[in-house]
Amino acid sequence: MNETLKKWNEKEITLDDVPSKISNGSKIYIGSCGSTTEASLQAMVDDLSLANIQILQMIPGGNLPHLTQSLDRFRTSSFFSYNTTNFFSTTERHNPEGLTDYTPVGVNQITRLLQENCVQVDVSIIKVTPPHKGFVSLGMGVEATMDFIRHSGIVIAEVNENMPWTEGRSKIPIDEIDWWIPVHKPILTTNQLWPELISGPSYPDEIMDRIGSHVVKEIPDRATIRLGVSPMLYSIIKFLRQRSDLGLHTDLLNQELYNLHIEGVITNKYKTIDKGRSVVGQAHGDAELYDFCDRNPIIEFHPSSYTCDPQTLAKIDNLVSIIAALKVDVTGQVATDSIAHKFYGGVWTDEDSIRGAKFSKGGKPIVILPSMSISGRSNIVFELPPGTGVSITRSDVEYVITEFGTAYLYGKSIRERCLALINIAHPDFRQELMSQAKENRYVSRSQPGRSLSSGYPAELETHHKTKTGKDVFARAVKTTDEDNLRNFFHRLSDHSVYLRYFRKLKSMPQRILQKTADVDYSKDMAIVVQDCVDEYHHEIVAIGQWVSDPRGGLSELAFQVRDDWQGEGLGSFLFKRLIDIAKENEIQHLKADVLNDNKGMNIIIEHSGVKYRKRSDFGVVTYLFDLAPPEPKKE
Structure with missing residues (x-):
């Protein structure tokens, strides 16, 4: 011995x-x-x-x-x-x-x-x-x-x-x-x-699945994933199966993340540091996970001073850090460890995770939370309850995701933050939040708030390739698009403005911007086309819409393509897209008023294959579209 x-x-x-x-x-x-x-x-x-x-x-x-x-x-x-x-x-x-x-x-x-x-x-x-x-x-x-x-x-x-x-x-x-x-x-x-993880109250699977479906849209293939320690995050891990060759650098290896290793989703092939290896600080799971970790070189356990160091995290390209929040106020302040004077969870590594992802090349810091608490209170609030600690400051927040969508806050004004976060709040609380925001002058008192009565139709989001092969992204307009629409207007030629509005305009009136961006999707629709697949860094290059007549007349359809994007087929794409959405919404009749001089729009409509009737008065062609399905033939 x-x-x-x-x-x-x-x-x-x-x-x-x-x-x-x-x-x-x-x-x-x-x-x-x-x-x-x-x-x-x-x-x-x-x-x-x-x-x-x-x-x-x-x-x-x-x-x-x-x-x-x-x-x-x-x-x-x-x-x-x-x-x-x-x-x-x-x-x-x-x-x-x-x-x-x-x-x-x-x-x-x-x-x-x-x-x-x-x-x-x-x-x-x-x-x-x-x-x-x-x-x-x-x-x-x-x-x-x-x-x-x-x-x-x-x-x-x-x-x-x-x-x-x-x-x-x-x-x-x-x-x-x-x-x-x-x-x-x-x-x-x-x-x-922790038996409480099984027996304790939890959010319905449907809500967490909807959150997960939004989160995975922000995660590219070959990204490196970092998750907070809240069990709330466990339910979204399954959506990572929609991606390939992911990396892992996180605090806690659990059963769900272990399964992604076995299935080949997490490979670590493209990490900029610790390539080929998952880096974690601790682990829990079942006996299979423990056996997997035993003398396995692809799983490395490191101290928190390495796994959680924001300077280390910043070296990892395409790092997506996802943390769970308790409450978020309408300016973007995030609470993760307390509500009022009661402490939940802990600070742990939330702030380091967010900042590490912010400074990662291609990184994304994401905050998730259900829109409503288990007790039925709004998790998006006008102000955090007194005594609540701010874990993530409003200047550090970029993405906030609930089951109702994603609010991108980076570089946004207080007005834009309010509108974005109210739109992903639970519908039961949106009107109250808007009233509080108006009362405190966070948003204009003239803000219509039409979108508050209907959920954002995420199912309408789609990628499209133009005639010359350019990638664009089409989606329903959002209340936060006011500035984007204003920029779109000022990129139009005077002739294009005249063809669309039938008059000369030097600027876009605020009331028209609000009416266009703040849409009740159950009655009206506006689809914008962006010049890239990234929803949050873009320019609007085309827009199409129909607007209902409050007097009971036909809803009116119109679309417009920016001058430098004409010839890409976007006009035809928007027209057919709007017609299809109208049919899905069981709108049976639409009309479009088009100047005779607007040769491009007239050609698109008349060659679309959509049945129409038309009449012409004083240089304006009015197209009438009957979208009602044909009656079944009598036997």
């Missing part, structure tokens, strides 16, 4: 010995997820001689007996709060007083907190693999564990032969461990760690 192994064997103790290695008043770190040292916790709680113990925890799971103790015996300091079943566990179930201490700080900052003695730790109790060549692996829970070990006076390890040996920066020399206990129990699965 060599000297190293002999010294190691001399450090072996039993669970009954653990309390004797700890002094009253100690501050003890206990690990996270499947690396939570349950057995040692129970041994400490069972020894009634221990008092005034402070437990430092991140996201522990399983049996947590210290939470049932009086504050004189065990106090808890956490970097992640647990008083809602929307997140990982419910401390209130154990301790009606709630968490004694919650530290709202990003996990990436723990290194500095320990270095500067802002957080002190006396003992680290960790869960590791059996030793191999002088090292043990931290297995499923690396995150901030190494920092706590480095600053602890005593390190106690539960050695578990079931703990996977993980690659990356998960290994520590055995001489850094002072005492160890053999505890060969199976690593707890997700359901065993």
Whole structure:
């Protein structure tokens, strides 16, 4: 037996010995997820001689007996709060007083907190693999564990032969461990760690699926994915199957992300750093996931100081960071860890994730939330409730997604932000939000608000290739398009303006802009064509619309193509598109008034194959379209 192994064997103790290695008043770190040292916790709680113990925890799971103790015996300091079943566990179930201490700080900052003695730790109790060549692996829970070990006076390890040996920066020399206990129990699965994830209230699948369908539109093939730790995000992971060759650099590997590795969706082939490898800080799942992580070089476990460092994240091209929010106000301020004076979840890495993606080449920072809470309150609010912490400032927010669509806020004014966020709020609250925005002069008092009574028709979005092969994107107009429509108008020639409006205009009146952009989709329709497939960075190059007659007459159809885009076939595309949408909406009659001089529009209509009648008066041709389906023939 060599000297190293002999010294190691001399450090072996039993669970009954653990309390004797700890002094009253100690501050003890206990690990996270499947690396939570349950057995040692129970041994400490069972020894009634221990008092005034402070437990430092991140996201522990399983049996947590210290939470049932009086504050004189065990106090808890956490970097992640647990008083809602929307997140990982419910401390209130154990301790009606709630968490004694919650530290709202990003996990990436723990290194500095320990270095500067802002957080002190006396003992680290960790869960590791059996030793191999002088090292043990931290297995499923690396995150901030190494920092706590480095600053602890005593390190106690539960050695578990079931703990996977993980690659990356998960290994520590055995001489850094002072005492160890053999505890060969199976690593707890997700359901065993947090039963509340299964039994607790959750948002309906339909709502989360609609959110996921919007999120995946923002994710290109070969992007690298980063997710927050909220279980709310788990339900959208399945939509990543619509993409290929994704990369992964995130805090937490779960069962859903593991499945994407097995299915070949996550390959890491195109990452700009750590190519070919998924980088995570911790993991939980079932036995298959744990086996997958064991000595697997394509999964690397790294400390939070690397996995969550915004400077590291910024080096990853096409990084898409997705975090879950609790509330968002109409200016774009995001709350992720508290509502009013109650804490939910934690800051964790939300701010670092958002900023890392902002500075990534091609990156996208995305905030998701259902439009309405489980209790029936709006999650899009005019102002955050008093006491609510702002986790992400309005200047850092870019994409906010609910089941009703996507609000792109980067570089937008307060008016544009209000209109965009109100449009993705739950319909039951839109009118109230608009009234509050008008009252506080966030938006014009003249804003019609027609779109509030009908949902944005995302199903009308489509890609199109022009006659010369240019890619364009067509969609329904939005209230936030006012400035885009104004820019479109000023790119038209005087002749084109005259042909469309039958008169000369030097500028586009605000009332016409509002009427065009703020549409009740159940009655009217306007389709805009953009010059690229990116919905959020574009110029409008064509527009087509029909407008209902409030006096009960026929809805009037019109379309226009910017001068420099004429000849691309966009006029024909828009006309046929509008006719098809009208038929789908069971509109049976439309009309179009066209100047005789507007040769292009006349030719498009007359060669479209759509049946029409026409009449001509004073240089204006009026086309009448009968869109009613033919009556079935009598037998």
